Amino acid sequence: MGVFALSAGSKKELLNVHEALVSVVERAVRISVQEFAVHDGIRTLAEQQKMVQSGASQTMDSRHLTGHAVDLVPYINGKLRWEWPPIYLIADAMRIGASELKVPLRWGGAWDVEFTDSTEPPQDLVAKYVSRRKKLGLSAFIDGPHFELMHS
Template identity: 45%
Template structure:
């Protein structure tokens, strides 16, 4: 099954690093679970709001530089946050990253504060 990014998702990708955009475009073509872009580039004020709300633990987010994106599973016209959907989406992101030779980190692989919707370019390669 092949999905496409909506106009809204493409708008939310504005300001992202071109290699991250390529991975997103590769992932949407092979994902078994449709997804939408929930957040890409963030302003410092938005990041501060998320920290204050407990949705983030850092003011130094990769979102601030366009090196991170958050996605949401899109099932039957509804956003879904069920954990089992996100490893399936992550598999598509990881495969697209391998195919494009772009080092990528999935927040779902973090040992603490696992973040299934979050993907970012590796800090070592993309400081």
């Protein structure tokens, strides 16, 4: 069990995010073995355009625009760190929280699976996603910090 809580900045990022996703994030931070921050919740069109221009996002139809997505980044030694091992730990906590709350989630580490229903380690999901994309002759856009509600 984790001993972490959301910072004031993370709570601010969750303003206007869909309540089901907020509940999952709140549950995940309580059970995570890795501290994290909510780096992005809802985005404006201008913010999303900058993300696409920089290559950090591939769509102007992001679920961040409607409050249906969050980016969770590991917080290590007082700094946000984009490193895979701690991202996998956060992914595990999000999957457990979403399963407990029965909230279907998609994870940016494996876009083509319903993350809540998966049981494989996150690193295996990423590897298999990349492999499936390569077999189709497509590139794999991997966004480990990204979690979004599945379309209903």
